[in-house]
Each structure stands twice: as structure tokens, then as C-alpha cells.
Amino acid sequence: MTHYVIIGGDAAGMSAAMQIVRRNPEHAEVTTLERGGIYSYAQCGLPYVIEGSVAQTADLVARSRETFREKYGIDARIYHEVQRIDLEKQHVHGIDLERDQAFSIPYDKLLIATGADPIVPPLPGNDVEGVHTLKTIPDLEHLQRELRQHRQVTIVGGGYIGLELAEAFATQQIPVRLVEQNDQLAKMFDDDMAPLLLEEAKAQGIEVVFNKTVTELKAGADGRVNTLYANDEAFPTNLVIFATGIKPNTSFLHDTGIELNEKGAIHVDAQMKTNISNVYAAGDCAMQYHRIKEQHDYLPLGTHANKQGRVAGTNMVGVKKPFQGVVGTSIFRFLRLTAARTGVSEKEAEALGIPAESVFYTGTDIAGYFTDKKPLHIKLVYRTDHHLLLGAQIIGESGVDKRIDVLATALFHSMSMDEFEDLDLSYAPPYNGVWDPMQQAARRVR
Template sequence: MKYVIIGGVAAGMSAAMEIYRTDETAEITVLERGEDYSYGQCGLPYVIDGVIPELEDVVARRVGTFREKYGMDARTKTEVTNINAKDQIVYGIDLKTGEGFEVPYDKLLIATGSDPIVPDWEGTDLDGIHTLKTLTDTEGIMKDLDESIKHVTIVGGGYIGLEMAESFKTLGKEVTLIQRGKQVAPIFDSDMAELIHEEADRKNIDLKLGESVVGFSGDERVNTVKTDKNEYSTDLVLLAIGVLANTQFLQGTGIHLNPRGAVLVNPYMQTSLKNIYAAGDCATDFHRVKQVNDHIPLGTTSNKQGRIAGANMAGNPLQFKGILGTSIIKFFDLTLGRTGLSEREAKQLNFPYEVQTTKANSHAGYYPGGETLHLKLIYHRDSRKLLGGQIIGKKGVDKRLDVLAMALHHEMTVHDLVDVDLSYAPPYNGVWDPLQQMGRKA
């Protein structure tokens, strides 16, 4: 059986290894546009600020390992340009030589991931303007961050924007963060985002909210960021305004995409075309609370979908059970966590919902060292079924977030929270966990 995988990072190589373990006779070809395989993109901000000592530390396996140990035809600098689904052939260009190639397949996986959005603004081709997605991007930023760089401007206040604001500040840079909307972290409701704004202010991050970047200027290298309201001097720019699924090459193939270009897949990661699968940032995710196909690119989802796609391709039927959009971010001294629906999403989807908010101690009040947790719980007004939640604080956020995600996965109600047998000892919790306190109030 000839397996071809387009994309050699999280989803692609999770699938490749699952095929390798399941089908002993598999012939696996991997076509990767870049130079690097199987690395942890989520760790890149922490390499830049030195928390992770070496870039190599985020690499799970180098391409040579897949070739020599697992016998895969793992290629680099190979860009796929088209797919013939009828004859089951992949076409592409070898970026090292400029020559075209074609590879036949029995089963094909599209795991091309997503690319950072770079708008058609004036001056985006100037030196000193970066995106962060790959090992090569990371090396470029690190080489550019010499002592002459005093001020950095970040465009976008999502995951990468917030994490990199901390990284640049840790390196002693002055940081301005420009966000088109009225808040950073738009996956949080505005009342919770205020806590993030306060932390940014405490750490001397210069937030510019409600401003839209329109271009950049400079003599070969960027020195000015232009918005619809002002101009700001800077030494380096990071564009972190989001990503789009890398699926442009699929135009004309007949494969079904969602409005944002992500490949539509079923629970077996199958696409609308026979023998073609998709997984990771370029594919849709079924949202368990919304009950619709969504697109929330996260590393956890990419690895799960890749494993499931590989198993199905190799004849071991597994189903992807869906997502909740669970995510957690470190932002200086705060941990920011959310799962399920925000209040804004519940309102947009016309869910009849109720909200509980509370401030609680991260552990027993009489035990020293406690920190305040800010919690927000959204649940269905009629069924009392949990819909989502957001938690921000310095300690104990991850513990409650994962409990809430598990409760959402199993469609529990606010009343069910009260009955769960959670761990308790004064250094870790009170006798009533904050989530259970909220369940009792509800």
C-alpha cells in the first residue's frame, strides 16, 4: 500500500508513525514544503526568550530519523501544487531544483497545516518584519534580536502575540502591542479580558486597542508602524494576526472546504474525495458543544487527528470525538484558561444561557500562599448543562480548567459538578473546589 502524506509536522508525522505501527508493509512518502519535521511549534516563544535553552529541544525527530530508522521517503523543500483524485497522483515542485515531480498514492493525507496571515499592507517586505510559525522563523527572529533592537511592535493580541509580548519583555525590549479590536485575547469575554489588560499594564506593555495597522515604512529596514490613528517608531515587528489553512493548492480538485478554506472531514478524517484524508490545522474540527464543524487550530488537536487519520488509512477504524476549544496561555504572572463556549459565542448561537462568576482562593483560605482565581461559568438555562468556562489566575487554573473540560466532554450539568469526588488537601484546594462552589450557587 502506497501512503502519501503532504506535511511533515504534527498531524502528518503522527499519522505516518501510526501507519508505520499498523501496516508492516506500508510504503510511506512524506512531502514537506519546509526543511524541518516533527517539532513543537508551541514551544517556539520560549526558545526565543531562553526559557528553553536550544531550538533543538523542541524537535521530536529530525527528518533523518524517519528515513533511516523508519524507512520512510521523507522529503524536504517539496511543494505540492495539485492533486489528481481520479488517477490518484500528487503533483509538485522540488524547491531545491525547480523541477516538477509526481507521486502515485493508494491513500493520501493532507496535513499541510496553516500559514500566518500577512496582509497586503505597504512595506511588509521590509527587513525586520517577522512571523512566527517554523524553526526557520524562530532562527530569523533570534538572529535579528541584537542589542540595537530596543523596541518591538507586535501586531495582534492572540496566543502568539501575548506569549511573544512576554518573551520580548523578558529580553529587555520595550513592547507595543497593537490590536484592531477593543480587547486582546478575543477568545475570552470582555470582562475576563480586562484582567489581561491589567496584567499588561503592570508589566509595562504598551497596548494600543481599537487601532488597525495600515502599513510600515523605513529605508530597507522597518522603523515605523502606521495605523489608522497614529504612527509608532519601532526597531522590529512581529505579525501575529492569525493563520489560514494552507489549502490553496486544492482549488479545482473538487474537495469540499469550509468558508475559511479548511478541509471538511468526517469523524474518520475522510474528505469528500475517495482515499483522501485530512488532519491538523488545515482540517475542520467537530465542536462538541456547538454541534457543528469548527476550525480551531491547536497542537493537541493536530496530533490527535493525525493519529486517527493514520489509523484509518491503515485499516484500523478510529473516530475523532471532537473538540471543546480548550486552551491555556501563560501571560507573565497569569495563567489564562478557557474551554467550551464563551458568553459571546453562546449569545451568537442563540443558546438560552446563564452565567456564574466568582473570585475564589486557589487553595484552602487558611493555608499560606493562596492566590485569587477569577472564574466564569456558562451553562444552559433550561437543561443546566455546562456550556463553557473561563479561568484566570496565578495558581490552580490548569487543575480547574481540565476538570471543566472533562465535565463538558461528558455533557455534565452544573449540578453534576457538585457531586464529583475531587482531590482536597489545604495546600491544593478547599473542601469545596471553586467549580463546585459555582455549581452550588447555580
């Protein structure tokens, strides 16, 4: 009997656990250790409970702890926080938070799938009442309770989560302010695309403050936040949400010899193995190989976590399966717009020393003679030496999702701009023009 221990009970951890029990049901003993009290829930769906598209937090749970225990025979534990790993003796040590008791569990093979924690800047007042992050279902439920009385919202950070939260509050007619330390929203987009998001924010009544770094939060006499200070400017608010990024939850590994990058993400090979025998890692605590950059990167997304977990579990039972890497595809909705990107941006290509140029094209999502057509703003990035497609960004009201996936597929298979132009894509006037606007953009490269 092989004893598998998995630290983390969400996407990567439970994808791996399911592979183990399905591929090796008679000889596997699986123990999963979850720091919180909920297994396998959709973190990406949290803002949409506020927005109203998801009725309740229970709908975000894919499989309950009881399902894992009773149906699949997994020893799924909750409120078990791992604090230390003895790599020589192959033991995991931690604290049972419910009983306030230490535990120690031996393993034959170990998967670290501890995810990532929200980053809250170390500034005065960051722990007063009314200051939040949004990463877990309990985080969301706490926020929802406060929203019943406090509806003057300030979001710190204009990235994916910040924009999704701003959309959620604006949809519910809750006044919202975004404070961003850079000079644009969505810094993962190039500066010639991001203004489209700012225009939409302003059109929908969202206040946006650029080039401001939050320095302090102050509470009123009731102990609740009432003022946010950013570069000595005061902003009244009674609810603050930090959406300033996440960091790998790996602080308990720093003295183990497990190789980490400068952000604390775990180095893994294609089989999700770390540099330590019998220890694997997957998900938001681990790195991913970027096929376009041709180097390891840190791109924490649910899609990557599920795939890496599946690959890790398969390899842990002795079936070789490599993780094929990522091309950096992401998408989000912001009010009436959808924004998506894949590959590398123009500024990323420049930072990597890749000879690159870009082409910009505005087309329509369907045939241009339809009265209800919507504009599609498309940017393609390509190598100047042999016209290899490097990346794409698309912003529009309709048709963004299907096109970014076509571009992601093209990137995965290292297509040139000429090859992309020759793709046989579907056409009928209610769905597209006779030349897809992506290919219209590619045709402008000569």
C-alpha cells in the same frame, strides 16, 4: 503493497505516518512531503526559546528526518512543495525546491496535513526588512538574529501568539508594544474576563494600543522598518511581528473539488475522510467537530493535530477509529497569570442562539487561610433551560491548569451544573479548599 503519500511533515502528518508503519509494516510504503527542511518540531514552543525556558531550537525537534528514514523506513523528503493533486489519476505534483525540479508521485491513499500559514494583512510595507511572522524554526532563528541589534518591538495582534510573544520579550527586558484592532486582549475570552490580562500587561510595562488597525509600514533610508501607521497614528519601531492569526494552507486545493469551508479548512468526517475517495485530511488544514456547538469548527491546535493525525493513519490502514471531537479547550501563560478556557464563551452561546447565562466567582487556588494563596477568577457558562454546563474561563496565578482540565472532562461527558457540584475532587489545604472554587461557582446557580 499500498503506497501512502502524506503532504506535511509535522504533527498531524507524522502522527499518521507512525500509525501506518506500526500497524501495517510489511505492506505499507510511506512517502512524506515536507515544504520546509525540518520534521516534527514543536511550533508552540517557539516563543519560549525567546523567553529563555527552552535553551535552543534543536530542543523543539521531536524526531529528525533521519530518524523517520533510517529507523522507520519512511521516505521523508524535504523542500518538496505540493502544487497540484490529480484526483482522477491519484498523483501528487509539485516542485523540489532544492533542485528546482518538478516531481510527480502516485498514491493509493493520500493524507493532506499541510497545516496553516500566518496571516499578514496586504498593506504597504509589509515586506520590508524587520517585518516578521513566527511559525517555523527558521522564522525564529531569523528573528533571534535581528534581536541582537533591533529591540524596539511592535506586535500586531493580541491573541494567543501575540500575548505569548509579548511575555517572552518582556521577560527578556525588551520594550514591547501590542497593537490590537479590537477593544480587548484575547478576544476568545468574554469581556468581563479579558481586563485581567490588560492589568497584567500594564503592570509589567507592556504598552497596549486598542482599536487601531495597521494601515502601513514605512522603512528608513537603510530599508528597514522604522514606523508603523495605525489609523493615521505613527508608532516608531524597528521590529514588527504580525500575530494576526493563521489560515489553512489549502490554496492548491481550490480547483480540486475537495470540500473546504469559507476559511479554506478541509471538511472531514469522523474518520478524517474528505469528500473524495482515498483522500484524508488532518491537523491545522482541517476542521474539527465541536461537541458543545454540535457542528464543525476550525480550532487549529497542536493537540487536535496530533489526535487527528493518529486517527487518520489508523483509518488509512483499514482500522476504524473515530475522532471524538473537541470541546474548545486552550490555555496560555501571560507573565504571572495563566488564562484558560473550554467549551463556549457567553458571547459564543449568544451567537449560536443557545439560551445561556453565566456565573462569576473569585476564589483561591489553595485553602483561604494560607498566607501564599492566589486569587482564581472563574466564569462558568450554562444553559438556562436545564443547567447543562456549556463552558468555562479561568484566570489566575496558580491552579488554573488542573481546574480547566476537570471542566473540559465535564464538558466532554455533558455534565449538568448539579452533577459538576457533586464531583469528588481532591482536597488538602496546600492544594485546595474544602470546596473547590469551581464548585463554589457552580453552587451559585439556582
